[in-house]
Each structure stands twice: as structure tokens, then as C-alpha cells.
Amino acid sequence: MEVTVSTAKKLGLTEDEYEKIREILGRNPNFNELSAYSVMWSEHCSYKNSIRWLKTLPREGGRLLVKAGEENAGLMDIGDGLGLVFKIESHNHPSAIEPFQGAATGVGGIHRDIFTMGARPIATLNSLRFGDPNNIKTQRLLSGIVKGIAHYGNCFGVPTVGGEVYFDSCYNTNPLVNAMSAGVARIGHTVSATAKGTGNPVFIAGSATGKDGMGGAAFASADIHEGSAEDLPAVQVGDPFQEKKLLEACMEIIETDALVGMQDMGAAGIICSTSETSAKGEAGMDIHLDKVPVRQSNMKPWELLLSESQERMLLIVKKGREKEILDIFEKWDLPCSQIGEVNDSGILKFYMKGELVAEMPADSLVLGGGAPVYEREYTRPAYLQKIEEFKPGSVAEYNNIREIAGKLISDPDIASKKWIYEQYDSMVGAANMNTNDPSDASIVSIRGTKKALALTTDCNGYYVYADPFKGCMIAVAESARNIVCSGGKPLGVTNCLNFGNPYDPEVYYQFVKSIQGMSEACKKFDTPVTGGNVSFYNQSPDGPVHPTPVIGMAGILDDVANKMSLYFKNEGDLIYILGKNEEDINGSVYLRKVRGVTFSPAPYFDLNEEFRLHHTVTELIERKLILSAHDISEGGLFTCLIESAFFRNKGFKVKHAKSYRADAYWFGEAQGRVVVSVDPSKKEVFEMGMDIPFEFIGTVAGDEVWVEGENWGKVSGWKEKYDNCLSNLMEKYD
16 A cells, blocks of 8 residues: 555644654655554654653652653552552543443553553542533433443452542533552562563463554544544453453463563554563564454454554563463463564564564654654633633622532532442452541552552642643642541652643643643642643534543551541531631632632632641641541532531531631632541640641531521431432433
């Protein structure tokens, strides 16, 4: 087939990129080679429009053991010779087209990133965004995506321990499906995604290769449009039972010391894994594509190179140790074939039945090597002018706070996500410590130690839309606050950066300012960015989604005895707000959903105040001076209080400072605040040691809610509203 500039453009390459490929090769590429460059230089694989800014994030420090981007996932030292491996990635476009398989394979892919490094996954979380919850399409996507996540995670045997879900019409066409996985490995027993050692054999193991997932990386690097359903073959098909066997086989092989390197096959399949491992090891490979186990006949070389069939692994093995590898995979009833060997040329050569069908320098294909790097123009979005013009005083105070509370507690953004999480197996492995003792972050015990992981995913897309710099700082701060309120120490961040088209200067402004905000906050909390994922092109013909830079943060409890729960314990306990109680309705769910104000600034936030709050909460937990801690976030103070009441059915009697407007006090979302409860016997020592603003607001009551001296009814009545919102919506769909 003759290859031209026109061919390159059809594959998503620009004319300049085509000329660069010709320069690299010293000739015209053939179709197999051009196809390889088209996926490896796609946004999804090369980060060509984002890497310039990603490199400005704090990528070293703390307990980080490998720099961001060096391996498939981040690796952090958690003591006692153990390392935490964690990462978050998106599967947005596939989930928009085929929700069940799109979401399922997203879960499978993120787990492979963990165990390819030699860590056993022990927990997964997710961060989901959907359109208008009353829309039948949203309900179809919600149902399919949740079922896909549940199917893969439950069958694979790793608990889903936490997550977040938001709804907004900007996600109507393009939902966001971000999956996070965390695992634990022994330091010194991790595996690198590296190919080296001339003559060392290269194996492919796991599922046979088919045509599913063709061009998935390119599919993820384009806008969703009316004809996107025609790209359905780009969605992979997953088999969690096959992945479970692959996990066990790989963990067994790691213990043999026969491995040189290992890389999972996600985006761009064989071409990605062979090029990335070769480039990292400054090596080349001779690969015989006809030796790849297949499940479809007559597959062409470019199809074998680009297929994104799931549950596959590339292994580079020490020469002479081949039989050990083959025997282990045979034991686990998994296909495994030697498809080539490592050379020292730095060149990838692909053969089909003895014929050379592609020849490319490995380094020329990959991020950090020959892949192009662009710096796009950016312009301050015009809508920000409208946001900055908003004055809180233009919205009259609404004094029927009981009515507002009822509306907010049954809003899909705030209400319980029980309908979703009850479909997930959260108890498999028996390590989830939150089932009978809920905390702000997900707490997962580390078997054989007194340690536990603290994990969370956080991002309020509206805050970032209203102020990309501050909004992204808030996302980092809330993640850290959730971990601190649970008794943990924040360690590091993995991010999933969901934005619209990077060629839109206003979208790129959102991206750049979000990165700058993230960088400043991560430096403050000493939480380096270990890696993650950039997902551009999240938009529809109506425009881009809200900028949604999801923060996945991991922390550590060195002793589970310091675990702090979020709920009220005893009648008569004292209730305090810690942190500056700013009078602010900006950016709140109350303002947007109840008062109909769609343009307002992000809520009050001060990074230094937030930092001091975290230190204070940590000290209070260590000194055993508080009985519960729950941060104030969406829905404001009342939502925080009622959520603290639910678990033990303990109500509260509270009043607000009269100098504040009531709606701002109860429903404002000013950041840097935590509600704590204190044993009355410790009141004096608690208050005397406080070096940040605090306010006593009331006491824990029986099973009723009292606000401003008025009885608002039983806790159980509020819980019914909170618990049944989503299930009532989905009943209409089911």
C-alpha cells in the first residue's frame, strides 16, 4: 500500500509529523510503520500537548522511590521494607460508547499497571462524572458503567473501597470514568519495564490477540461526536478471570528472579510495550509477529502491532531461563510464546513469516524520545469575566434553612451513592477498615503489619471551572484533608487530568492554570506527583466538559490505632468547627442548585490556613483529644453534620453565630474547615491547646436533629432522603 501525507492525516498525524517520520527513517514509512507512529504519537501515548507542563509538577521528594513517569505507576516507601504502588487512569471515550466494557477494561488496565511492577493490588477506587441524572441516556451510562466496574473488580478479587460521583449536564455526551488502583510490594522485589541484555528472549503471555481495541489510543485522542458509535471496535473486551490468572502467574515468576523486565499491554498494545521497554533499556528487539498467539485468523502486521486486546503482558527473560517461565504459564493455563529477542541496536524490527514488515528506532516512538512536544497557545476564557462579576450580596438571604437542607441532602451530587457502591465488593480480601468504621478517606490494612493505607480521589469540577488555579489547589487540599481527618499522613499524588480539546486556547488555559495550582499545593503538602494520566478531547458538539483534574492521593497510617472515624459517638459530646469560618456562598451546591446561580467564583480558600489546619488535626488525633473528624465540603456545614449523625444514629443540637447570614453559615462551602467531636471531660485541654480559629457550635444529641432550637425530626428520616435519592432515580430506568 502506498503511503502519503493523506494517509498520515487519516491516521491522525499532521503533515509536519509525517515529515519528521520520514526524517527519522531516512525514507518513506510503510503503512505498518506509519500506523505505529500514529498511535505512539497520539495524545494518549505521547502526551505531546501536555508534557511541557507536566514536567513542572513536583516529581521528586518525600518518600518517592522512582521519579514520575519512570515506571508504570508511582512507588513510595511506606516503611518496614514495603513499597506502595499506585496510579489512576481514565477510560472516558470507550465508556461513552460502550459503557460496560469501557469501564470494565479501565479497571483491568489500571490493575495491570500495578502488578506489572511486582505489587499485588489490594484496593481500587474510582472517580465518575455523568450528565443530567434525570436524562435517560445518563441513566443508561450510569447503569452500564457501574455494572462494568463491579463485574471486573468483583471477579478479579480486589475490593472497591472508595470513590466519588458528580452529575452535570456538561458531561451528558462524554462521561468521565477514572479508575485508581493501589498495591503493596517488597522493596527490592519490584520489576522495571525495561528491556536489556542482547539475546535475552522476549515473551508475550496472557490472552490471545484479536482485533478488539484496534486504534484505541487514537480513539482516546479525538472528540466524541455523533458518529463515534461507529468506532465501537476501538473498545476492548475484558476477561477478569483471565487477568486473575495472569496476576498470579506474574507474581510467581517475579519470585524466580528470571525476569529482566515486564510491561503490560494497554494502549497501543505490542508496539507500545516493545518500544517503551526497548527505549528505556537503550536496546532494540527482533520481533516475529507470526508467533503472537491469536484468536482471529489472517491478522495483518499493523493489526497485531496495534491491537489492544486485554490481559496481556510482555516479558523480557534471562537467557536460559525460558523453561521456568513457560512452565509457570502452563500451570496457570495461559498462552505464552517467545516472540523475539533483545538486541543492542536500539532498533525495533518486526517480521511476519520471515519478511521484515517494519523497522523503527525504539526511542523515536516514545515520550521523552522522538515523540513530538508542543506548547499550545492559551487564552483566559471569556466566561471568567461573568464569574468575577458575581456579588454574593445580589442574592438575598434565604432564611428557610430547613427547606434548603432537605433539597441539598437529596441532591444527587451530595446524597448517598449507596445504589452504586452496594454493587461493588468492598470486603474481598478483608482489608477494608471502613465498612464498620467509616472515615473521610478509605483505610485499607496492610496484612502482617500494624500499618494501613489511606486512599482518596477528589475533584470538584465546578470549582476548577470557576477558577482553574484555585480549584485545582482545592482538589489537592481536600484529598490531603480527607487523609489527615482519617488519621493518616499524605504521601503522594497520582492525577487524572480530564479536559476538552487542547487546541482550544480557553481549554488549554484551564489545563495550564490547573497544573500550576496543583504544583503549588503539592509542594506545600510535600506530596510529589508520582504519575498519572492526561485525557484531552472530553467534549461534545455543545462544548468541553468542566475541567476535571482528579487527584488520587495516598497516605499512610503507621499505626492503625490512630485511625479516626467521621461519625458522632456519644450523646453529650461537644461539637466544634476547626478552621476559619468564612461567610461565603460562592461556588456552592446551594447557590447553583437551589438559587439557580450558574456563574460564581470558587469558594474561599487559603493554602497556608489549610496547611495549619492539617497539622492541628493530626496533633489532636495523636493526643487522643477528639472522637471524630469530618471535613466540610459539598453541601456545607449541615451536610457535614448530618453525615456525621448517620452511622450511629446520633443527632445534634446546634446554633450558628448570629453575625453570619444563615444560608452561608449552614450551606456555604468555604474550604479549610473540619467538624470534630470532643469528650466533655477533655474540653479544657482541647481548647487551651488550639492555635487555629475554632468555634463551639453545639452537642451530640439522641436520635433527633435540632437546629437553632427547632426540632427537625429524627436522624432516620434524614437518612432515608439521603440514602434513596439515586435508587429512586434509577428505578425509573431499571
